[in-house]
Amino acid sequence: MALLSLRSVSKSFGALKVTDDVSFDLQPDEALGIIGPNGAGKSTLFNLITGNLRPDAGQILLDGRDVSADSVMARCAAGIGRSFQIPQPFGHLSGYENLLVAARFGGGLAAAEAPEFCMDILRRTGLAGVADSPAGGLPLLSRKRLELARAMATRPRVLLLDEIAGGLTDAECVELVATIRAIHAEGTAIVWIEHVLHALNSVVNRLIVLNFGRLLMMGDVRTVMNAPEVREIYLGAEA
Numbered sequence: 001m002a003l004l005s006l007r008s009v010s011k012s013f014g015a016l017k018v019t020d021d022v023s024f025d026l027q028p029d030e031a032l033g034i035i036g037p038n039g040a041g042k043s044t045l046f047n048l049i050t051g052n053l054r055p056d057a058g059q060i061l062l063d064g065r066d067v068s069a070d071s072v073m074a075r076c077a078a079g080i081g082r083s084f085q086i087p088q089p090f091g092h093l094s095g096y097e098n099l100l101v102a103a104r105f106g107g108g109l110a111a112a113e114a115p116e117f118c119m120d121i122l123r124r125t126g127l128a129g130v131a132d133s134p135a136g137g138l139p140l141l142s143r144k145r146l147e148l149a150r151a152m153a154t155r156p157r158v159l160l161l162d163e164i165a166g167g168l169t170d171a172e173c174v175e176l177v178a179t180i181r182a183i184h185a186e187g188t189a190i191v192w193i194e195h196v197l198h199a200l201n202s203v204v205n206r207l208i209v210l211n212f213g214r215l216l217m218m219g220d221v222r223t224v225m226n227a228p229e230v231r232e233i234y235l236g237a238e239a
């Protein structure tokens, strides 16, 4: 059974249909990429999956169960974790404390087990050295890593990553990609919205293209990247 399914999901803001009849399945071992031009409705799709927004029509299923009416917290507890496009740590708390909050309140970890669990995630995401530094003062790569770590601390079965590679140097991207690949290899399904295509395509097996809220195309990376309509959208970009 699919881990996550969207069934004919639609969402409008006033007259603007931002998500238009989108359906897809995500298998538990999958890494899926979502691409599309600015304003195509990619982040909105994440907000619908996490419960930050409610669909006007359609269903979101986790393990075949309709979670469309569940709260953000309930969906997080059920295994949907996400990172935000703009890192949103508690700036005055340290990296470690940020993870502790995510692990206790998002991941439901008991007080006794949370510290070791958080230290492990800090090590795996390359943040052990800055664990005690206030999150607000960290450089961009560390803030991106912390965004990933906070999502990991909620113990997701599916991890939604929103443009986590944006703004990083090539070398930083390579480091982040290695971390994301390791997280996927350890059994977490990934859905990754990304404009940095070389980073995205080195992790995902399948791509969805959104355009004006509609699912324009879905398929393996090579097929999608070579499709004329996709090349047209990305003309002048990285295609």
Ligand SMILES: Nc1ncnc2c1ncn2[C@@H]1O[C@H](COP(=O)(O)OP(=O)(O)OP(=O)(O)O)[C@@H](O)[C@H]1O
Pocket (backbone or CB within 6 Å): 013, 018, 036, 037, 038, 039, 040, 041, 042, 043, 044, 045
């Ligand atoms: N809360 C909202 N109220 C009204 N309009 C919104 C709201 N959220 C998003 N939109 C609009 O919906 C459209 C899709 O936005 P969304 O952020 O989902 O696009 P995106 O594909 O993630 O873009 P980007 O690649 O630039 O992040 C945009 O036109 C945006 O202005």
